[in-house]
């Protein structure tokens with residue numbers, strides 16, 4: 001009898017197919033092994049950590065106090081460089097447009113980008129408008145599929161599948177966030193690897209993480225941060241860089257890309273203890289938390305370089321669209337002590353869109369056998 005159960009147990013070990021009734025029988029006949037297996041299963045499910053949401057403590061509006069040993073006080077003579085993302089993006093677009101003209105002359109074809117937009121979030125609509133306008137400017141064909149907020153997930157999956165099959169589409173972007181009832185992971189996984197211009201496919205993320213490997217696409221915001229730093233003459237090798245936030249869209253890929261540039265990277269997130277103390281050590285702070293004014297003067301070392309990726313829409317009845325875009329960094333405070341900073345808007349945003357065009361061009365080159 002015991003042999004029979006041991007054999008059955010082996011067949012079903014770790015298998016979700018094992019009928020629950022058998023568990024009690026295993027427990028009866030082999031209690032110690034059963035306990036060990038249960039402990040193993042519990043530990044293997046927790047090895048990647050519990051699933052805690054990233055909710056930042058809301059920054060207080062009171063002026064921050066600095067530790068007494070801080071060297072940050074009274075230094076307003078730095079005359080910081082404002083890194084102009086609009087100009088850098090325009091330079092990049094000019095290069096892309098020239099390459100697309102050559103491509104058209106050589107092949108008679110041009111790149112195509114498809115955007116899937118679900119729902120009517122004003123900020124998402126605005127970003128998508130920017131993307132489409134910039135596509136037109138450089139000579140990329142754009143396709144927009146707009147779906148209602150309450151549509152079934154399958155409609156989004158079908159939209160992606162149709163673009164996957166369309167040879168005139170070289171890049172597919174599903175604008176995030178998707179409505180709450182949808183499984184973002186499932187939708188993104190339907191984008192074919194060769195058209196994943198956002199670079200969110202696990203294989204692209206994995207290849208970014210492993211030195212010596214080349215992902216097909218690097219996420220646009222991460223590329224934008226590095227472009228802005230390199231074009232501003234900021235050295236990365238051996239520098240202490242603190243990345244604030246660990247999202248799929250920005251924080252995680254940026255931290256990986258920085259390591260490939262030989263920076264010493266620390267990532268702080270909503271569960272970090274004393275993130276301000278950690279950020280204060282950094283030569284370069286890249287903030288991608290999406291929390292307006294999270295980064296106050298007490299988060300920054302004198303002379304640091306600040307890249308502000310946050311663009312949160314904050315209600316503002318006095319502005320044209322009813323909201324204004326606000327960065328993660330309290331700009332006025334940071335300006336007093338940093339050596340260079342990106343503004344919001346006009347910093348990382350436009351360069352992110354330029355990187356999307358660049359990824360789409362690269363994809364078309366691969367499709368036409370030009371790379």
Ligand SMILES: Nc1nc(=O)c2c([nH]1)NC[C@@H]1CN(c3ccc(C(=O)N[C@@H](CCC(=O)O)C(=O)O)cc3)C=[N+]21
Nearest residue numbers: 126127130174175176177198311345346347349350352
């Ligand atoms: N699949 C996906 N890929 C993304 O890359 C992605 C996304 N979903 N969801 C949202 C975030 C955010 N994001 C921005 C891109 C450009 C600007 C941008 O161009 N901003 C301008 C201003 C734009 C305006 O005024 O509306 C600026 O900062 O100057 C902002 C934000 C891309 N994201």
